[in-house]
Amino acid sequence: MNERYPFEELEPKWQQYWAEHGVFRCDTSDTARKYYCLTMFPYPSGTMHVGHGRNYIIGDAVHRFKRMRGFNVLSPMGWDAFGLPAENAAKSRGIHPRAWTVSNIAHMKRQLREWGVGYDWDREIATCHPEYYKWTQWIFLKLYERGLAYRRQAPVNWCELCTTLANEEVLPDGTCERCGRPVGKKDLTQWFFKITAYAQVLLDDLQLLDQWPERVRQMQANWIGRSEGARIDFAIAETGDPCPVFTTRPDTVYGVTFMAIAPEHPLLRKLLAGNPRAAEVTAFIERQLLVSASVRTDAATKKEGVFTGFHVRNPYNGESVPLWVTNYVLMEYGTGAVMAVPAHDQRDFEFARAYRLPVKIVIQPPGRPLDPAAMTAAYVDDGLMVNSGPFDGRPNRAAIPEVTRYARERGFGDATVHYRIRDWLISRQRYWGAPVPIVHCPSCGEVPVPERDLPVRLPDDVDFQAERGNPLAAHAAFVHTACPRCGGAARRETDTLAQWLCSCWYFLRYVNPRLAERPFAAADVNAWLPVDQYIGGIEHAVLHLLYSRFIVKVLHDAGYVAFREPFRALFTQGMICKRSEKDGQLYKMSKSKGNVVSPDALVRQYGADTLRLYTLFIGPPEKDAEWSDAGIEGAFRFLRRLWRLVAENRELLDAARDLPCELRAMTGPERELYRKLHETIDRVTRDMEGDFHFNSAIAQIMELFNALEAHKPPAAGTPAHRAVFRRTVETLIVLLSPFAPHIAEELWAALGHPPSILNAPWPAVDPAALAREEVELAVLVNGKVRGRMTAPAGLPAAAAEQQALALESVRKHLQGLRVRKVVVVPDKLVNIAAN
Ligand SMILES: [Zn+2]
Numbered sequence: 001m002n003e004r005y006p007f008e009e010l011e012p013k014w015q016q017y018w019a020e021h022g023v024f025r026c027d028t029s030d031t032a033r034k035y036y037c038l039t040m041f042p043y044p045s046g047t048m049h050v051g052h053g054r055n056y057i058i059g060d061a062v063h064r065f066k067r068m069r070g071f072n073v074l075s076p077m078g079w080d081a082f083g084l085p086a087e088n089a090a091k092s093r094g095i096h097p098r099a100w101t102v103s104n105i106a107h108m109k110r111q112l113r114e115w116g117v118g119y120d121w122d123r124e125i126a127t128c129h130p131e132y133y134k135w136t137q138w139i140f141l142k143l144y145e146r147g148l149a150y151r152r153q154a155p156v157n158w159c160e161l162c163t164t165l166a167n168e169e170v171l172p173d174g175t176c177e178r179c180g181r182p183v184g185k186k187d188l189t190q191w192f193f194k195i196t197a198y199a200q201v202l203l204d205d206l207q208l209l210d211q212w213p214e215r216v217r218q219m220q221a222n223w224i225g226r227s228e229g230a231r232i233d234f235a236i237a238e239t240g241d242p243c244p245v246f247t248t249r250p251d252t253v254y255g256v257t258f259m260a261i262a263p264e265h266p267l268l269r270k271l272l273a274g275n276p277r278a279a280e281v282t283a284f285i286e287r288q289l290l291v292s293a294s295v296r297t298d299a300a301t302k303k304e305g306v307f308t309g310f311h312v313r314n315p316y317n318g319e320s321v322p323l324w325v326t327n328y329v330l331m332e333y334g335t336g337a338v339m340a341v342p343a344h345d346q347r348d349f350e351f352a353r354a355y356r357l358p359v360k361i362v363i364q365p366p367g368r369p370l371d372p373a374a375m376t377a378a379y380v381d382d383g384l385m386v387n388s389g390p391f392d393g394r395p396n397r398a399a400i401p402e403v404t405r406y407a408r409e410r411g412f413g414d415a416t417v418h419y420r421i422r423d424w425l426i427s428r429q430r431y432w433g434a435p436v437p438i439v440h441c442p443s444c445g446e447v448p449v450p451e452r453d454l455p456v457r458l459p460d461d462v463d464f465q466a467e468r469g470n471p472l473a474a475h476a477a478f479v480h481t482a483c484p485r486c487g488g489a490a491r492r493e494t495d496t497l498a499q500w501l502c503s504c505w506y507f508l509r510y511v512n513p514r515l516a517e518r519p520f521a522a523a524d525v526n527a528w529l530p531v532d533q534y535i536g537g538i539e540h541a542v543l544h545l546l547y548s549r550f551i552v553k554v555l556h557d558a559g560y561v562a563f564r565e566p567f568r569a570l571f572t573q574g575m576i577c578k579r580s581e582k583d584g585q586l587y588k589m590s591k592s593k594g595n596v597v598s599p600d601a602l603v604r605q606y607g608a609d610t611l612r613l614y615t616l617f618i619g620p621p622e623k624d625a626e627w628s629d630a631g632i633e634g635a636f637r638f639l640r641r642l643w644r645l646v647a648e649n650r651e652l653l654d655a656a657r658d659l660p661c662e663l664r665a666m667t668g669p670e671r672e673l674y675r676k677l678h679e680t681i682d683r684v685t686r687d688m689e690g691d692f693h694f695n696s697a698i699a700q701i702m703e704l705f706n707a708l709e710a711h712k713p714p715a716a717g718t719p720a721h722r723a724v725f726r727r728t729v730e731t732l733i734v735l736l737s738p739f740a741p742h743i744a745e746e747l748w749a750a751l752g753h754p755p756s757i758l759n760a761p762w763p764a765v766d767p768a769a770l771a772r773e774e775v776e777l778a779v780l781v782n783g784k785v786r787g788r789m790t791a792p793a794g795l796p797a798a799a800a801e802q803q804a805l806a807l808e809s810v811r812k813h814l815q816g817l818r819v820r821k822v823v824v825v826p827d828k829l830v831n832i833a834a835n
């Protein structure tokens, strides 16, 4: 064995061994000790940097650890392969999206293999394969059958290159985040999934997810956004048109001084036709439609509006108040109209002050009455109702049910529950996605494609031209088809399904990835799901995870699966950041910040094990961490020292192979080393079982390594000492193997064990080894032995001092004296100086 650490030879060797021996192949028929370990599959964008790598390396460490703990681990990988970047590459560079995707997949797969990340590649899937998207289309049809997929007109953000954009993809200045072109609004007929029908159960079942981060559960609850309140039917005073509102504060309804309505509100179109104020109002509306919702509702954004010329009547007191179009009300929330109560709502207050609208107090705080003219902010706390007709003098909170009942009894409102979540827009006007399996027939209308005709295949011969919208709509052979119901001439739906939908059921497919006649086998998915451990970025905390939960619930209700939640435990890892060379600030790695670290060069320079070890050592995995080039050097030095220790002591280690390792034969340094070994096993195991604190586990292993170097047996060492030395080296290699698997395999084999180290059991703690010996300490007062005490070996000085001072015989000799100084020689004596 060479003393130089030859990572560049041994790493490819072991990767090849794992592949050839199918080490990561999972036999899913054995479910007794099943463990489904799933890392979120990537979008094949090209190359991965070390920040991406963290995700997969964490998953691999969990996989290997669970495997050695005796589980049958299923750890598959695939590709979230449809989506916009592939299509934009086609439009701007003339590469077919399929070719672009296939070549990126090949590159990323090579990276994963080079990192020693072990997957059951026999189960590899890609969402752009017809054998896969056939079943994405099937899922669409199942929702369609259950009335959960429907079409309606909706305004969308429209970029000429990227077509439809989500709100999050529009920058504050109204340009496209992906390509920089201006974004406009367009009314399009779109497909939606009725996720709102599942709002309450998606909220309730968060309680089942006690192994999810609290933060993620909270984000989902906020997204669903349940609030209890009342519907109150205001009406346009001039026309009688209904203008209902939803409010959580019906107790303030007598304080309404204007109505604030969203620029998108459909009522406006009707009211403004032929109205003298139409031009001014329309100009305001058009300006607001270009501003993203998050900017409009940001507390820091200036409240703006325009008077429509109309009024609404308050059904409680018959008062008419002006109707304003405002920037801060969204159509997506509530009814798109808000009863404005400036005295008791801060946004309404700011708006009222800006446009000199009245402020009417209807809740007075105890003691100090409010004066509308002197107020500098809304009063949002509780008090007694005033100016509120029959409710005057009532405590406002307690009166809420009565105020609501008053409306119900008179037929102009009722108690209601409102959810913030909206139906899920699932259609895209793009080529590179799964076609929506619907045919539009002039006689039959909307006709679902029968299951036997799935998949509706994407044609390959498509003309990609920038600024021309959806290329699929221009493909005549795709568009023109026969109606599956009447056989007449019909048109195919040319929208494709959002990438989101392809990625919210893939975890089911991995269990039976090659099944041709069904998406999955019920008995198998029921045995393997929920996923035992799901690992991925916090950026998926809401949409991907919520959509996946929704689809599983629908499949459950339709009788296809027996479980209600897809992921039992969730781990969200932090990002790796690096200082930008441009401005010295710390950023998440990205090309635009110029702070990307490529793993490829590091693997060549130091090897994959060093990259893995540093990636896991960099900090608690759930937190963001700063990349440092010095850190990777440190990881490399550690592995090199470990290699050298084994190489230099080969003879000693080989000779100790058959020596018994028995606690009762140990004394002195080997007893110390043996205890350190079992303390390390204990702490590493707990770090791994708990919150995946790999960084702390690795630190323990490094400490054990230092103890190993310090307690190396001398040439004439006892057999017990040599036996403990070998046992510690072997066990350290096993403990290290989830983090640095290549070097672990090599050293494990060098010590005479058959590969793979994955077949070695995870070491167990020997409780007897942890027990500390008792030692006797002499206690001296002014140099004379005045007592003796027994204490556990290694007792810290402060505790030894305390115990010594409490001894009866010592206290006797200290009578009338003051203690000046105490010196503790650990495990030997305590010397007290007093006068
Ligand atoms: Zn764009």
Ligand SMILES: [Zn+2]
Pocket: 441, 442, 443, 444, 445, 447, 483, 484, 485, 486, 487, 488, 490
């Ligand atoms: Zn027809």
